[in-house]
Amino acid sequence: MNGDDGLDDLELAFKLGLAFQLLISEFTARGAEAGYGDLRPVHGLAFQALGAEGATSSELAQRLGVTKQAAGQIVDYLERHGYVERRPHPEGGRRKLVVLTSTALVHLRVAGRILQSLEAELGDRIGAAELGDLHAILGDLIRALTDGGPLPPLRPVW
């Protein structure tokens, strides 16, 4: 499959950005349809960053690549909407452990299913082999651009 629409002449960076934007838009739209209109993409990243064991706001900040104040504001928002709880940290100190509520855990499963079906639909349209190639090549690209070092946080602005 290819096109005579001049789309193939675009810059690589432009294509990457456009593909990402289109995919994330569709994901967000389907999430909203599923009842998660109060969650932005960054909240899903926060859920991933908190994990099953939870984490402190400062740890969250590091993983998201923002200040601890910004992370605190994100946690405030998620707490108000019932997705996380602040608990006293088992290791004491001023620390608080931010943990996902069952609501957030359900969301993680639903979001996973949405991504899965989105990818399946794309596979039907562009071919499963091409989709597999895309995964592999993107992996190579990321490795090339990070020199094998750690992955930077994915940030919602550029």
Add this chain to the structure above:
Amino acid sequence: MNGDDGLDDLELAFKLGLAFQLLISEFTARGAEAGYGDLRPVHGLAFQALGAEGATSSELAQRLGVTKQAAGQIVDYLERHGYVERRPHPEGGRRKLVVLTSTALVHLRVAGRILQSLEAELGDRIGAAELGDLHAILGDLIRALTDGGPLPPLRPVW
């Protein structure tokens, strides 16, 4: 080329976003080194949107997917920094034609060269064939996600 670093297990959307972010970061960094530290990626998009003939702020707004006020602010900034000029529009009215200065035209060439050499370096590292495949598959992906319709503007937030 592939890795045992678990990178291949990431979500497609995450990989796309990360690849885009890494590429655009490197592009911006090299642009800054070349003396364009006052330009953000959106300014390059504006240059493209204005084109050789120029355009009105309202047309620019449509092409960038922002309000005409936001486009006006972008034009203000670019004008202050010498990249565009507001001229009376040949078709009269209240319209003003925003045109690129020679400074902006030089930047377009420099930016093009940076993207070109970046892509060449990536081709050396991941293989020219893979890079070609990436282009083709991204094109297919974008076509699938837009149903062949027009491309939406690439926006700097998600």
Add this chain to the structure above:
DNA sequence: ATATGAGAGTCAAGCTGCTTTACTTAATGA
């Protein structure tokens, strides 16, 4: 001729999500 409305531009205020600055509190350890 005159009125009406559409389109372009701009000023001003407001909003969102982030940063910077500054402070308090709790644990560590010299």
Add this chain to the structure above:
DNA sequence: TCATTAAGTAAAGCAGCTTGACTCTCATAT
């Protein structure tokens, strides 16, 4: 015991955008 370090929070500020309101210019209809 006191200095240091780290977590959390509060407040102010900032960047980039939107919304709202307005003016100016031209086209069109009456």
